[in-house]
Amino acid sequence: MPTLRSLDALEREGLVTPDPLLAAAAETMAIALTPEMLALIDRRDVANDPIARQFVPSAAETVIAPEERDDPIGDEARSPVKGIVHRYPDRLLLKPLHACPVYCRFCFRREKVGPGGEALSDAELEAALAYIRAHPEVWEVILTGGDPLMLAPRRLAALIAALDAIPHVAVIRLHSRVPIVEPSRLGDEVVAALKPRRATLWLGVHCNHARELGAPTKDALRRLADAGIPLLGQTVLLAGINDDVETLDTLMRALVAARVKPYYLHHPDLVRGTGHFRVSIARGQALMKALRGRLSGLATPTYVLDVPGGYGKVPVGPNYLGDDPDALTVGDAFGGRHPYPG
Numbered sequence: 001m002p003t004l005r006s007l008d009a010l011e012r013e014g015l016v017t018p019d020p021l022l023a024a025a026a027e028t029m030a031i032a033l034t035p036e037m038l039a040l041i042d043r044r045d046v047a048n049d050p051i052a053r054q055f056v057p058s059a060a061e062t063v064i065a066p067e068e069r070d071d072p073i074g075d076e077a078r079s080p081v082k083g084i085v086h087r088y089p090d091r092l093l094l095k096p097l098h099a100c101p102v103y104c105r106f107c108f109r110r111e112k113v114g115p116g117g118e119a120l121s122d123a124e125l126e127a128a129l130a131y132i133r134a135h136p137e138v139w140e141v142i143l144t145g146g147d148p149l150m151l152a153p154r155r156l157a158a159l160i161a162a163l164d165a166i167p168h169v170a171v172i173r174l175h176s177r178v179p180i181v182e183p184s185r186l187g188d189e190v191v192a193a194l195k196p197r198r199a200t201l202w203l204g205v206h207c208n209h210a211r212e213l214g215a216p217t218k219d220a221l222r223r224l225a226d227a228g229i230p231l232l233g234q235t236v237l238l239a240g241i242n243d244d245v246e247t248l249d250t251l252m253r254a255l256v257a258a259r260v261k262p263y264y265l266h267h268p269d270l271v272r273g274t275g276h277f278r279v280s281i282a283r284g285q286a287l288m289k290a291l292r293g294r295l296s297g298l299a300t301p302t303y304v305l306d307v308p309g310g311y312g313k314v315p316v317g318p319n320y321l322g323d324d325p326d327a328l329t330v331g332d333a334f335g336g337r338h339p340y341p342g
């Protein structure tokens with residue numbers, strides 16, 4: 001079964017019913033639902049299914065709030081050459097393509113991602129690499145997109161080899177949804193490409209619900225970890241998908257059990273047409289607080305907000321210190337509060 005790429009295809013699977021608002025929503029972003037994800041959707045309750053909700057368009061996407069933006073995290077303002085976002089001195093993003101294996105309806109690059117579109121040409125990729133070569137302060141290159149594991153295995157291997165050949169690049173980090181949503185792409189050739197000879201490669205996998213970890217995904221994560229690739233987990237906090245303590249607890253444990261260290265829990269960005277996925281920061285903080293005494297440190301991600309306008313990410317987790325500077329107190333994970341010599 002191929003990836004489903006149209007409302008008609010979703011309708012044939014019984015995932016949507018015809019609706020003009022839905023057609024309008026589908027115009028704003030491409031559709032893609034992989035067979036692996038389709039197989040995990042509970043057909044008895046598609047409307048509330050945490051997997052269907054992430055990939056099946058909804059009429060709610062046509063509702064645009066005034067605070068929503070088309071470049072919610074200010075990538076454009078920090079792009080010195082096409083395909084690069086350089087916001088921090090020691091690390092930058094390199095986006096070789098804008099295609100993804102699935103299209104997540106809440107995507108923070110919703111206005112940019114899509115099949116084909118703005119993939120870098122060979123000359124543009126060469127210009128981006130030249131920028132990195134010319135900036136010795138760049139210690140880490142983060143491949144994102146789109147999804148870098150959508151590159152053909154040979155192009156991926158060539159790109160990683162080119163980065164590996166830049167002596168000041170110590171770390172290559174990839175952020176991808178492929179291991180979760182289309183593990184069949186991770187053949188031996190791809191896994192081999194993820195092993196640069198000199199630099200260290202880390203792989204961040206984007207996973208929002210424990211149900212996304214089906215048997216093929218667990219197998220892919222095992223092969224990646226067995227190949228010696230350190231794995232990080234990235235989760236977006238999403239209303240109606242994972243914004244409750246049990247769901248987050250189960251997800252973080254499932255990730256650690258799959259050898260994936262939960263790295264960030266992202267507060268949802270102010271993306272156009274995604275208000276139905278957003279939760280308040282107060283709710284996110286309450287969830288992090290509730291997880292604190294339950295989950296080990298290993299299983300606990302940092303809750304972060306990407307400050308709108310291109311100012312980078314900051315932790316926005318709950319504060320455990322009292323706000324009286326003359327009588328410092330610290331809260332514990334179980335609701336107690338204790339004085340601490342300031």
Ligand SMILES: *Cc1c(COP(=O)(O)O)cnc(C)c1O
Nearest residue numbers: 085086087088091092093142313
């Ligand atoms: C998120 C991001 C990074 C990586 O940030 P970390 O906190 O190191 O994960 C780097 N550059 C840009 C532009 C980013 O948006």
Ligand code: SF4
Nearest residue numbers: 100103104107146177
């Ligand atoms: S895989 Fe990532 S970049 Fe692609 S649509 Fe989903 S969230 Fe956006």
